[in-house]
Amino acid sequence: MRVLVTGGTGFLGGHVVAELLRRDHEVAALVRPGRMPEWLASLPVQPVQGDLRDARSLQRACADVEALVHCAAHTGAWSRHDAEQRAVNVEGTAALIRAAHARKLARIVHVSSIAAVGVSRDGTVLDESAHWNGARLGLHLVRTRKEAEERAFAAARGGVPIVVVNPGAMLGPRLDGRPGSSLVSRVAGGRVRWAPQGGMSVADVEDVACGVVEALLRGRTNQRYILGGHNVTWAALYAEIARVAGRPERFREIPAVLRHAAVPAAVLLQWLGLDAPTRAPELFRVWGLYGWVDSGKAQRELGYSVRPLPETARRAVGAAGQLSEAVSPTS
Numbered sequence: 001m002r003v004l005v006t007g008g009t010g011f012l013g014g015h016v017v018a019e020l021l022r023r024d025h026e027v028a029a030l031v032r033p034g035r036m037p038e039w040l041a042s043l044p045v046q047p048v049q050g051d052l053r054d055a056r057s058l059q060r061a062c063a064d065v066e067a068l069v070h071c072a073a074h075t076g077a078w079s080r081h082d083a084e085q086r087a088v089n090v091e092g093t094a095a096l097i098r099a100a101h102a103r104k105l106a107r108i109v110h111v112s113s114i115a116a117v118g119v120s121r122d123g124t125v126l127d128e129s130a131h132w133n134g135a136r137l138g139l140h141l142v143r144t145r146k147e148a149e150e151r152a153f154a155a156a157r158g159g160v161p162i163v164v165v166n167p168g169a170m171l172g173p174r175l176d177g178r179p180g181s182s183l184v185s186r187v188a189g190g191r192v193r194w195a196p197q198g199g200m201s202v203a204d205v206e207d208v209a210c211g212v213v214e215a216l217l218r219g220r221t222n223q224r225y226i227l228g229g230h231n232v233t234w235a236a237l238y239a240e241i242a243r244v245a246g247r248p249e250r251f252r253e254i255p256a257v258l259r260h261a262a263v264p265a266a267v268l269l270q271w272l273g274l275d276a277p278t279r280a281p282e283l284f285r286v287w288g289l290y291g292w293v294d295s296g297k298a299q300r301e302l303g304y305s306v307r308p309l310p311e312t313a314r315r316a317v318g319a320a321g322q323l324s325e326a327v328s329p330t331s
Contacts (some may be wrong), residue, residue: 032050069213127297167211204312
């Protein structure tokens, strides 16, 4: 099958490209002009120039393929990028679906997020039937991810063969040669001692990529599949990363009073024009929330599975360039 992948130069998208090639599918990757990285050019992948904000380029990109995996998204959490984020995540997704439908593609996978499933304050584990409660969070990224998913489901109800997948947090090596997660690097390097309250469902990026490809091959249209992993608190995740890096494993949780003070402080900095992506109010609003999910449906219908958390943590620490420094050969 000949598959077009958007976001193929990114973290998850790169692994989706690799998994499709491993299964002997032909792959075309949507890339912006002049943005074809060397690592992707070294693979048997056809670059197709286009941009999610350019509907005509999307029509051309869908011309000679049979299927589509839409991984691309603007994932920043800084309000100064809200307009661009909406243009890419919502309007770009709608334009891409229209182009794919016009070309009568046989299969489409829209990669969403568990942010479009919901969150809890008490660690409730959510599945595909959960009532979305993300609107009250005031997070533009979350809203656009949900709206993009709604556009996909609206098209699916109209007969477009779309399957939606909702990955959780992903760790692991990047295929583009860039450093791994900066958070993993800081925790493994012993530069973090406090963890926010709350938690996330964490999986290895390669396992999620396999789930995405299985959704393409055998997922039911007009259905969503959660591709989560291990439901852990942030403190427990930090401890596991520290353990495999040979660092102290005790992390204190940031008190709720500081969490409540962080958001207005960040808003004030924003009002004063002193904001930055690393201290955007949106980042602090997720403290204390749990993105814990049940991947049972994907396990039953797609054969989805995730490797043990210690293995994922070790791969993530190695990708962040900390494993060889922090762990001796005999540890």
